[in-house]
Amino acid sequence: MSPPEAKLVCRNIWKLFGHGAQEFLEKSGGNPTFEQLSDAGLVSAVRSVDLSVHEGEIFVIMGLSGSGKSTLVRCLSRLIEPTAGEILFHGENLLAASDAKMIEIRRHKMGMVFQHFALLPHMTVLANVAFPLEVQGVGRAEREERARQMISLVGLNGREEAYPRQLSGGQQQRVGIARSLAVEPELWFLDEPFSALDPLIRREMQDEFIRLQSVLKKTIVFITHDFDEAIRLADRIAIMKDGEIVQAGTPEDIVLNPATDYVQEFTRAVPRAKVVRVRSAMQPVGGDAPTAAVSAHATIAEAAPLFLQGAERLRVTGADGETLGELRRADVIDLVLQG
Amino acid sequence: MTDVPAASIGKPPASVMRHGAVALGIALAVFILFWKFGEDLAPWAFDYPKAQIVPAARWITQFTKWLINDATFGLFTFTDLTRFIAAVINFPYQLVLSLLETGVMSGRGSNAVQYLPPVSWIAVTAIVTLMGLYAGGRRLAVIVALCFLFLAVFGQWSSAMVTLASILVAVPLGVVGGLLLGIGAYRWRWLERALLPVLDLMQTIPVFAYLVPILFLFGFGATAAVVATLIYAMPPMTRVTMLALRQVPPDVRDLGNMIGCTRHQMTWRVLVPSAKDSLLVGMNQVIMLSLNMVIIASMIGAGGLGFDVLAALRRLDFGAGLESGFAIVALAIALDRLSQAFANRTAKPVPETKPRGFVARHPYLLAALVFVVITGVAGLFFPAIQAYPEGLQLSTGTFWSRVVEWINVNFFDALEAFKNALLLNVLIPFKRFLLGLPWAGVVAFLAVAGWVLRGPGLALLVAGLTFLIAATGQWEKAMITTYLCGISVLFASLIGVPIGIAAAEKDRLWRVVQVAIDTLQTLPSFVYLMPAVMLFRVGDFTAMIAVVAYSIVPAIRYSVLGIQRVDPRLVEAGKAMGCTEWQLLTRIKLKLAMPEIMLGLNQTIMFALSMLVITALVGTRDLGQEVYIALTKADPGRGLVAGLAVAFIAIVSDRLISAGAARTRARLGIAEEVR
Numbered sequence A: 001m002s003p004p005e006a007k008l009v010c011r012n013i014w015k016l017f018g019h020g021a022q023e024f025l026e027k028s029g030g031n032p033t034f035e036q037l038s039d040a041g042l043v044s045a046v047r048s049v050d051l052s053v054h055e056g057e058i059f060v061i062m063g064l065s066g067s068g069k070s071t072l073v074r075c076l077s078r079l080i081e082p083t084a085g086e087i088l089f090h091g092e093n094l095l096a097a098s099d100a101k102m103i104e105i106r107r108h109k110m111g112m113v114f115q116h117f118a119l120l121p122h123m124t125v126l127a128n129v130a131f132p133l134e135v136q137g138v139g140r141a142e143r144e145e146r147a148r149q150m151i152s153l154v155g156l157n158g159r160e161e162a163y164p165r166q167l168s169g170g171q172q173q174r175v176g177i178a179r180s181l182a183v184e185p186e187l188w189f190l191d192e193p194f195s196a197l198d199p200l201i202r203r204e205m206q207d208e209f210i211r212l213q214s215v216l217k218k219t220i221v222f223i224t225h226d227f228d229e230a231i232r233l234a235d236r237i238a239i240m241k242d243g244e245i246v247q248a249g250t251p252e253d254i255v256l257n258p259a260t261d262y263v264q265e266f267t268r269a270v271p272r273a274k275v276v277r278v279r280s281a282m283q284p285v286g287g288d289a290p291t292a293a294v295s296a297h298a299t300i301a302e303a304a305p306l307f308l309q310g311a312e313r314l315r316v317t318g319a320d321g322e323t324l325g326e327l328r329r330a331d332v333i334d335l336v337l338q339g
Numbered sequence B: 001m002t003d004v005p006a007a008s009i010g011k012p013p014a015s016v017m018r019h020g021a022v023a024l025g026i027a028l029a030v031f032i033l034f035w036k037f038g039e040d041l042a043p044w045a046f047d048y049p050k051a052q053i054v055p056a057a058r059w060i061t062q063f064t065k066w067l068i069n070d071a072t073f074g075l076f077t078f079t080d081l082t083r084f085i086a087a088v089i090n091f092p093y094q095l096v097l098s099l100l101e102t103g104v105m106s107g108r109g110s111n112a113v114q115y116l117p118p119v120s121w122i123a124v125t126a127i128v129t130l131m132g133l134y135a136g137g138r139r140l141a142v143i144v145a146l147c148f149l150f151l152a153v154f155g156q157w158s159s160a161m162v163t164l165a166s167i168l169v170a171v172p173l174g175v176v177g178g179l180l181l182g183i184g185a186y187r188w189r190w191l192e193r194a195l196l197p198v199l200d201l202m203q204t205i206p207v208f209a210y211l212v213p214i215l216f217l218f219g220f221g222a223t224a225a226v227v228a229t230l231i232y233a234m235p236p237m238t239r240v241t242m243l244a245l246r247q248v249p250p251d252v253r254d255l256g257n258m259i260g261c262t263r264h265q266m267t268w269r270v271l272v273p274s275a276k277d278s279l280l281v282g283m284n285q286v287i288m289l290s291l292n293m294v295i296i297a298s299m300i301g302a303g304g305l306g307f308d309v310l311a312a313l314r315r316l317d318f319g320a321g322l323e324s325g326f327a328i329v330a331l332a333i334a335l336d337r338l339s340q341a342f343a344n345r346t347a348k349p350v351p352e353t354k355p356r357g358f359v360a361r362h363p364y365l366l367a368a369l370v371f372v373v374i375t376g377v378a379g380l381f382f383p384a385i386q387a388y389p390e391g392l393q394l395s396t397g398t399f400w401s402r403v404v405e406w407i408n409v410n411f412f413d414a415l416e417a418f419k420n421a422l423l424l425n426v427l428i429p430f431k432r433f434l435l436g437l438p439w440a441g442v443v444a445f446l447a448v449a450g451w452v453l454r455g456p457g458l459a460l461l462v463a464g465l466t467f468l469i470a471a472t473g474q475w476e477k478a479m480i481t482t483y484l485c486g487i488s489v490l491f492a493s494l495i496g497v498p499i500g501i502a503a504a505e506k507d508r509l510w511r512v513v514q515v516a517i518d519t520l521q522t523l524p525s526f527v528y529l530m531p532a533v534m535l536f537r538v539g540d541f542t543a544m545i546a547v548v549a550y551s552i553v554p555a556i557r558y559s560v561l562g563i564q565r566v567d568p569r570l571v572e573a574g575k576a577m578g579c580t581e582w583q584l585l586t587r588i589k590l591k592l593a594m595p596e597i598m599l600g601l602n603q604t605i606m607f608a609l610s611m612l613v614i615t616a617l618v619g620t621r622d623l624g625q626e627v628y629i630a631l632t633k634a635d636p637g638r639g640l641v642a643g644l645a646v647a648f649i650a651i652v653s654d655r656l657i658s659a660g661a662a663r664t665r666a667r668l669g670i671a672e673e674v675r
């Protein structure tokens, strides 16, 4: 498999709030410490962030409240001007783009879902979803047609004429999602889309999100403060603290090899079996290959029920069905017991 | 965001909305048909029949006469009561006036002997400067000192002290009275229910209108002026008190109950102290309103700066008028900044210091006393210390007269052409149009509008009030008022709303605009007349210019507020979808700010009406003139009836616009704000 193409790359992004932020950053040689910054009366929301988001992946940015996630994602779409750094979208520097160019990019290539929905209260569901197309000047029939498709995609058929305040929180966020998808964005930003919902609805919306992504295959930057949510959805996770990314990698990476104590705090409560994939737990095939097979990409938790039939070993298969190794019952039990 | 069941929201369903618009359209069509072709069919609907006019003015005048001559409460007569009130007010007023202006006298008229001189101008300036220093620091001290020096140097001192004396008496009485009423209304619901409509009415009746009965009851003089000022300034304090008490957090009230406060303790130890900040803001309002009113009350004998302006206006002596006008501005700025600083100062926690000696604890008070005594004694020997020497006074009166002359010589044609163009093309046609409307049709149309916007209750109110205007024989004058007010509001909005929108978007512009409108707002309405009369002489056009200048402030302020209050998250969402700046403004911000802008329009109308009445002085032919004539003839009935007609116009437009704003809010899905 060729390495996936990087769709969005950012290098050394800084965002400091306060007076004279830019000059201060330049004077201090481009790398001031947190203390230096707060002494200068500046709020360091994002500090020296590097990341790259690949085509078709779900890239989750996780961090506690105030760690700078919203600021970072707003820098990526240039809703906020970064103090310093470089953002490449398809290799093109976004920070050099003119305002008109940025409007063009946001209209056609980016979509965004907001934590508090940001639905326009005076418009119906249909008008809200069609709004991004309306500002582009798409004709009424066409945009409503498209909006109806999106509304049915998120399962809100029949509520087109309702107003946002007549919907529950979960339904409102479905409208937000439909709206952000109406322009068929290549890059989809979601800023804590489910945080304002209660846990049961949140779970339901996550399932919905996974289902949507299996159909749409978008490139996604997903913000959350909930580590379980991150584990559940992410292909890769970046963990933020005080504006910096402290670790980035696959969920498995992060759970098995936390880079700092801070990260370890989050991973402690996560069942290993839910993140460790078969590929990491398998062993070379000893003796004749077992018949029952499991994908190398599955998690241990997904593979475990297969042992209920009494098998001692499972054959591990790659993407093309080739045998990669075997998974032993004892290893699985160890992992599950580790919690 | 909270989930609200759809049914609980007062949003009329789309079909009802459409019905409303259709009903209004039909009503309008019928109205136009009737207006065009109905004159022969029903002439009574165009000119209210003279025989049916209700002689309300005569009744009221007779009633007031009866009050003064025959009314009795058993133990005492009504006249005793007014005499008593007059005495209660007159005593402190004379005291303050002798301190500030006349000195302590004995005897009357020309054989009066002055025992003690008034407090010297140096001491008064020193006292207010010390107050500024105490409340707001050096900057404020300098501003206040400059304002008072201005009064002395330009020869306005003695008039200014007369005005100040009225304020010093009216403000404490107004604040205490308003506070007690407000507390009462907070405590007893029936009192609140009784007070609210009265407060509403008091705020919309033009000030001239209650000058008339007061003049009748208390006679011409300073006491009557203070009574008028009190009546004018008390309602806002009452309102602020009610609001402030209601806004005390429930936790604080619970705490009061938990520690076992009595009712009395609850009010004075818990609620009032917790609401202190808002109450002080109310006090600032009372001061500014009092100043405004004291100036206007010069017509019933308040004297002072207002009288100087009035006299200059009558002589058409612009130089002198402007000088007095500037003095009013100086006094207004000093009083406003001082009272605001005191309000803010108490809002900040003061570091607790140990009580030391009297001297150390009250340095400012002591310094003020020292000034009074020393300058008082020194003044006996050096008159310049007692009263600012006349030889050193400056007068810019002639200078200003020349400036006006110069403008009129050089720009007369341009100004005249501008004035005539607007008069011929806009003002006069609009006036003709309004005067040609059938009163009965207007009543019916407004009723339909009220019904559509809120329901039968509003329809009844609106139709009833409009009918009363016609029935008391004031239709024509009321239409002239409507025309002047309408045209002024139109121009004020056309200028003010775009300024507001621009200022809301640009921080730096907003800072400039804010200073400008804050200053405009502290100026008593009288001041606006001077420049307008100077440039355009008397007439409708002049009145319009003054009204526009006065009423533009709310148009700007509410537009800014509306746009700034739009949820920034919605604006951000629009940006993320690729809206251009123009789309953001027109599709999101203006839409959501619309109810606020409508309320601004409402306020603009209220301001315009209150100013319009004052422009009677420059020769309008409307209800304001009617009140003014009643004032000069001391005819309380005529004045009150015309004043009430203005109030009715205000109430009708206020209720209709508020209902419209509420409807727009509901349509936009913005919850009614708790104010």
Ligand SMILES: Nc1ncnc2c1ncn2[C@@H]1O[C@H](COP(=O)(O)OP(=O)(O)OP(=O)(O)O)[C@@H](O)[C@H]1O
Pocket: A017, A018, A043, A044, A045, A063, A064, A065, A066, A067, A068, A069, A070, A071, A072, A225
């Ligand atoms: N406009 C601003 N001006 C000043 N400081 C800001 C501004 N916006 C954000 N900050 C600061 O930047 C830091 C990061 O804020 P940010 O909103 O990005 O956090 P977050 O990780 O999204 O938190 P949450 O989970 O609460 O949304 C915080 O300390 C915040 O106070």
Ligand SMILES: [Mg+2]
Pocket: A069, A070, A071, A192
């Ligand atoms: Mg956030």
